[in-house]
Amino acid sequence: MGAKAPIFRYEHGANMRDEFLWVEKYRPHKIADCILPDDLKQTFQQFVNDGSIPNLLLAGTAGVGKTTVARAMLDEINADYLIINGSMNGNIDTLRNEIRNYAGTVSFGGGRKYVILDEADYLNASSTQPALRNFMEEFSSNCGFILTCNFKNRIIQPLHSRCAVVDFKIQKKHLGPLAVEFMKRAIWILETENVEYDKGAVAEVIKKHLPDWRRVLNEFQRYAARGKIDAGILASIENVDIKELVKCLKNREFENMRKWVGANSSADVNTLFRSLYDNAYDFMEQDYVPQLVIILADYQYKAAFVVDQEINLAACMTQLMLDCRYK
Numbered sequence: 001m002g003a004k005a006p007i008f009r010y011e012h013g014a015n016m017r018d019e020f021l022w023v024e025k026y027r028p029h030k031i032a033d034c035i036l037p038d039d040l041k042q043t044f045q046q047f048v049n050d051g052s053i054p055n056l057l058l059a060g061t062a063g064v065g066k067t068t069v070a071r072a073m074l075d076e077i078n079a080d081y082l083i084i085n086g087s088m089n090g091n092i093d094t095l096r097n098e099i100r101n102y103a104g105t106v107s108f109g110g111g112r113k114y115v116i117l118d119e120a121d122y123l124n125a126s127s128t129q130p131a132l133r134n135f136m137e138e139f140s141s142n143c144g145f146i147l148t149c150n151f152k153n154r155i156i157q158p159l160h161s162r163c164a165v166v167d168f169k170i171q172k173k174h175l176g177p178l179a180v181e182f183m184k185r186a187i188w189i190l191e192t193e194n195v196e197y198d199k200g201a202v203a204e205v206i207k208k209h210l211p212d213w214r215r216v217l218n219e220f221q222r223y224a225a226r227g228k229i230d231a232g233i234l235a236s237i238e239n240v241d242i243k244e245l246v247k248c249l250k251n252r253e254f255e256n257m258r259k260w261v262g263a264n265s266s267a268d269v270n271t272l273f274r275s276l277y278d279n280a281y282d283f284m285e286q287d288y289v290p291q292l293v294i295i296l297a298d299y300q301y302k303a304a305f306v307v308d309q310e311i312n313l314a315a316c317m318t319q320l321m322l323d324c325r326y327k
Helices: 038-050 066-076 092-103 128-138 157-161 172-192 199-209 213-224 231-237 243-250 254-263 269-278 286-302 309-323
Strands: 008-010 056-059 081-085 113-118 143-149 164-167
Touching (some): 038 066, 066 081, 092 128, 128 157, 199 213
Parallel strands (some): 056 164, 113 143
Antiparallel strands (some): 008 081
């Protein structure tokens, strides 16, 4: 078996090591610097102002800032904390050993310490999650818990009841202002890294991937390796054209559909599913649109767990090909 992902401990006052990844190097350490809608920012800032963070369940799509917010709050109140990745260290032994040993000891600074359980929806719902609820009560006087997840329905109800649940839902009306705010941050990062850029190209990258700020920053770092971010990269970030795919589905051209999936396997699958969803009435008979929605939702959920995204996408397109009728 491969080695486990490392479990990180942070003590207040400790120096952070130099980071290569921009998402870590430029991660905000204050709530005021996080890219969030005002209502969410005010909620978290109030926790910081109170000087005590309750047990939290932070739920939302990938890259919206759940872990960043958790860390920023704890950094601001100078709390010691432990970070555990639930998808890689989510077994019951981690709970019994790492968390128990950590939660049962006194903080170096004398204050309350915390455990951040990242991707907590990957924790075993039959063993680890039920045990965690008891830990949250047993160590409540000394240790708090912050859980992050993409799918809160995979977190058992007893954990919901022991946490304040905060949904990172970003309404469309907030996307524009947040994109402008992130644009300013991105330009500052690019200038700090001495990367040449064209504002139009920067805006296109942000527009394509928002509100997945982590993905946006990773894309900027990838493109920056070429020396500059300009119109030359726009061809590689254009949205996937689904016209050819829809033609394959309509004519039941399985082999051509597989070729299309293979050629576009590096595209963001959620963007593709969203494009099919948004344009369904343009290419599909109206009575079959509800079936398309059910199929897309099923395979979008599966995409979070599968080993081979290309096979999962091909399976989804095969089902759309067989179960739906097209104009």
